[in-house]
Amino acid sequence: MHNGDFWSLLKTNGYKLGPGTLPEGREPIESKIALTQGTTIFGLKYKEGVLVAGDRRATAGTTVMYDRTDKVLEIDRHSVMAIAGVPATAFEIARVMEHTFKYYRRSQLQELSLEGKVRALSKLLKENIPMAIQGIGAVAPIYAVYDVARKEGKLFFYDILGAGFEAVEFTTSGSGSPAIRGILQYENRWGKRPLAELSEEAAITLTMRLLETAAEFDAATGGSNREAHLYPVIKLVTMEGVREIPQKTLESLYSRNVVGRSTAGEPGLGIG
Numbered sequence: 001m002h003n004g005d006f007w008s009l010l011k012t013n014g015y016k017l018g019p020g021t022l023p024e025g026r027e028p029i030e031s032k033i034a035l036t037q038g039t040t041i042f043g044l045k046y047k048e049g050v051l052v053a054g055d056r057r058a059t060a061g062t063t064v065m066y067d068r069t070d071k072v073l074e075i076d077r078h079s080v081m082a083i084a085g086v087p088a089t090a091f092e093i094a095r096v097m098e099h100t101f102k103y104y105r106r107s108q109l110q111e112l113s114l115e116g117k118v119r120a121l122s123k124l125l126k127e128n129i130p131m132a133i134q135g136i137g138a139v140a141p142i143y144a145v146y147d148v149a150r151k152e153g154k155l156f157f158y159d160i161l162g163a164g165f166e167a168v169e170f171t172t173s174g175s176g177s178p179a180i181r182g183i184l185q186y187e188n189r190w191g192k193r194p195l196a197e198l199s200e201e202a203a204i205t206l207t208m209r210l211l212e213t214a215a216e217f218d219a220a221t222g223g224s225n226r227e228a229h230l231y232p233v234i235k236l237v238t239m240e241g242v243r244e245i246p247q248k249t250l251e252s253l254y255s256r257n258v259v260g261r262s263t264a265g266e267p268g269l270g271i272g
Contacts, residue, residue: 038220057222
């Protein structure tokens, strides 16, 4: 009997959360081999809601495993999770969250509260601590949600142990994040206008420039590739729901606003 409890229902069907303990005599994998995963993900609040973006490169050490990864995953109609860390663990956490929210909505006939959604992700990360400590399952995600009741976008970031923090204006994660964190701070404080006042097109343009910058300084972050028609994943979370920016739109903005220098001599990034 699960009595409406989703976790009990998972256990009843044989689903086990967390890696459990290592068998006697087994050593943590990190003591034998070191795998490094890198990426750049970030989110920022703009005029109409929250924008979340990620590059598309998946790596294992110095090897590029895949260049078309979707690192911004839609969880429900008004929230997305951007993933930095081990893809298998991150995708599993996203899948459990999606089903948890759906189960709550159907069993309780209402949406899970914002606080409940934030804590659900924190709980999953805490259950993953043994894997994270071993260095084979660490995930440091960003969670973005549009609070319909308060009519505002919210941004949260987490450490690999499950501690969650709310970001005021923007947040970043991944190996390429140091390259763009300072730019975001500069642009928000001394740019032509604060991030929260950017239009949709200006926010997307800034995002593409930032990911190009991260790719320039971080080998684990993939940049845009016009020949392959390959651009970052950018999703907007607004009152109307989650919307992914089409590749054709990204291609057009990239050609007009990212290639070359459009506002030479002016301070800031020249975002309109």
